[in-house]
Amino acid sequence: VSLSPESRAGLIEAVGAAWAREDPDALIAYGTDALQTGRPADLVLLPRTAAEISAIAANCNGDRIPLVVRGGGTGYTGGSVPVRGGVVVSMERLNRILEIDEENLLAVVQPNVVTGDLQDAVEARGLFYPPDPASLRRSAIGGNVAECAGGPRAFKYGTTKRYVLALEAVLPTGEVLRTGSKAVKNVVGYDLTQLLVGSEGTLAIITEITLRLVPKPAAQATLRASFRDIASAVAGVSALLAARVVPATLELIDEVSLRAVERHLGRRLAPEDARALLIVEADGVPPGVAEELNRVEAACRAAGAIDLDRAASDDERHRIWDARRELSHALRALAPLKINHDVVVPRGRVPQLYTLIDRLGHAHGLLVAAFGHAGDGNIHVNFLIDPADPDQVARAATAQRQLFEGVVALEGSISGEHGIGLAKAPYLELELSADVIALMKRLKAAFDPNGILNPGKIWR
Numbered sequence: 001v002s003l004s005p006e007s008r009a010g011l012i013e014a015v016g017a018a019w020a021r022e023d024p025d026a027l028i029a030y031g032t033d034a035l036q037t038g039r040p041a042d043l044v045l046l047p048r049t050a051a052e053i054s055a056i057a058a059n060c061n062g063d064r065i066p067l068v069v070r071g072g073g074t075g076y077t078g079g080s081v082p083v084r085g086g087v088v089v090s091m092e093r094l095n096r097i098l099e100i101d102e103e104n105l106l107a108v109v110q111p112n113v114v115t116g117d118l119q120d121a122v123e124a125r126g127l128f129y130p131p132d133p134a135s136l137r138r139s140a141i142g143g144n145v146a147e148c149a150g151g152p153r154a155f156k157y158g159t160t161k162r163y164v165l166a167l168e169a170v171l172p173t174g175e176v177l178r179t180g181s182k183a184v185k186n187v188v189g190y191d192l193t194q195l196l197v198g199s200e201g202t203l204a205i206i207t208e209i210t211l212r213l214v215p216k217p218a219a220q221a222t223l224r225a226s227f228r229d230i231a232s233a234v235a236g237v238s239a240l241l242a243a244r245v246v247p248a249t250l251e252l253i254d255e256v257s258l259r260a261v262e263r264h265l266g267r268r269l270a271p272e273d274a275r276a277l278l279i280v281e282a283d284g285v286p287p288g289v290a291e292e293l294n295r296v297e298a299a300c301r302a303a304g305a306i307d308l309d310r311a312a313s314d315d316e317r318h319r320i321w322d323a324r325r326e327l328s329h330a331l332r333a334l335a336p337l338k339i340n341h342d343v344v345v346p347r348g349r350v351p352q353l354y355t356l357i358d359r360l361g362h363a364h365g366l367l368v369a370a371f372g373h374a375g376d377g378n379i380h381v382n383f384l385i386d387p388a389d390p391d392q393v394a395r396a397a398t399a400q401r402q403l404f405e406g407v408v409a410l411e412g413s414i415s416g417e418h419g420i421g422l423a424k425a426p427y428l429e430l431e432l433s434a435d436v437i438a439l440m441k442r443l444k445a446a447f448d449p450n451g452i453l454n455p456g457k458i459w460r
């Protein structure tokens with residue numbers, strides 16, 4: 001698709017010439033996310049209001065121009081990457097916190113408020129917005145809603161969807177809708193709010209979000225448990241679940257990841273013979289937190305932990321968390337390309353998932369790092385490869401398909417939090433039946449009859 005001069009002029013008029021970008025550098029910069037690149041857009045627009053977005057959508061719909069919405073651009077699956085040219089609508093000017101309602105425990109925000117900024121603002125008032133993707137200093141709430149982002153705290157607090165009460169959104173045909181309400185209960189009609197959560201910018205453009213908040217926990221405490229091998233660490237996870245302990249976070253780090261992050265930080269994070277770590281954080285009222293960590297320690301010891309390190313100060317807590325936060329960067333030093341998959345299995349099947357990962361690494365001669373949100377059964381499986389080696393690329397592709405087939409056989413899912421986007425579109429049929437896919441496509445057509453909004457995503 002290329003833009004006719006009339007279409008281009010109409011679109012630029014919707015925002016004003018000062019807020020349109022057409023130079024090649026901008027088109028490229030707005031055409032990638034954390035991993036993927038596509039075909040740059042013909043025009044980037046930076047609207048400020050829902051009314052401007054409505055005018056853009058109506059123009060695109062009338063002229064059948066692809067329209068891609070962009071939040072923070074930190075996605076891992078190409079959601080905000082244009083693949084058929086057209087227009088990128090960057091939400092960066094819709095970046096205000098409109099209201100923090102302490103009485104009703106909610107916040108109303110524009111979509112491009114940075115996740116971490118919202119957390120800081122509500123915490124200053126004794127409130128808490130739990131979803132904590134590792135990208136939170138750069139990702140936007142709108143992008144988090146569109147991907148239903150998770151993070152370590154999802155184990156106790158759930159993912160983004162649990163916090164979305166109401167939305168304002170612009171349909172690709174230009175209508176401005178309001179879904180949900182400020183009340184925490186609402187069963188009037190179909191739940192369009194939750195349909196839009198996780199819709200990856202394919203159904204509507206979200207222009208305002210009402211979020212539920214919770215009280216900020218009074219205390220937090222962190223424990224690092226080191227294990228001789230991954231099997232004992234995974235047994236530690238099972239022991240915690242069996243003891244009915246639900247800490248705020250339960251993160252698992254394997255040997256490849258541990259050694260990489262130790263090299264990256266230039267210090268040891270665990271005893272020399274440790275080959276796996278669990279990082280567990282409890283939060284709540286102080287006596288409850290202490291009691292919970294005691295139970296965590298007992299479960300980890302029973303599972304064979306060789307070292308337990310409880311953080312006594314905030315500094316020590318941060319030192320423990322460094323191991324997890326720096327992981328993505330540290331792994332990049334191991335290979336030119338890190339193919340990251342956020343597969344998820346029912347919590348109790350994490351041991352089988354690790355057996356599968358180990359088997360795939362050996363069978364295909366690949367370096368694999370597997371770490372993540374063990375409490376949710378959501379493990380980030382990273383194939384570390386050299387893209388210049390075609391044989392390795394082919395082996396990684398086979399391993400990837402077998403990984404997806406394996407998680408579906410374990411009754412899990414090929415994506416727990418990063419979405420389908422471009423990257424996983426070829427694998428949708430592994431998980432969804434033809435009837436379900438057909439129904440989803442009818443829903444897509446009801447929202448977007450001309451298929452202009454984020455074409456090529458989720459569906460090939």
Ligand SMILES: Cc1cc2nc3c(=O)[nH]c(=O)nc-3n(C[C@H](O)[C@H](O)[C@H](O)COP(=O)(O)OP(=O)(O)OC[C@H]3O[C@@H](n4cnc5c(N)ncnc54)[C@H](O)[C@@H]3O)c2cc1C
Nearest residue numbers: 071072073074075079134135140142143144146150201206
């Ligand atoms: C270092 C790193 C760590 C990460 N860690 C995590 C993690 O722990 N958990 C996790 O879940 N993800 C993680 N991610 C992935 C990514 O940060 C999330 O998917 C995040 O939610 C994307 O938000 P964004 O604002 O950057 O969205 P973008 O990448 O800009 O867009 C993502 C999708 O949302 C759509 N979209 C954006 N804004 C809107 C809107 N207003 N209306 C409609 N659609 C919209 C886009 O079209 C696109 O399909 C990580 C990424 C990086 C780079």
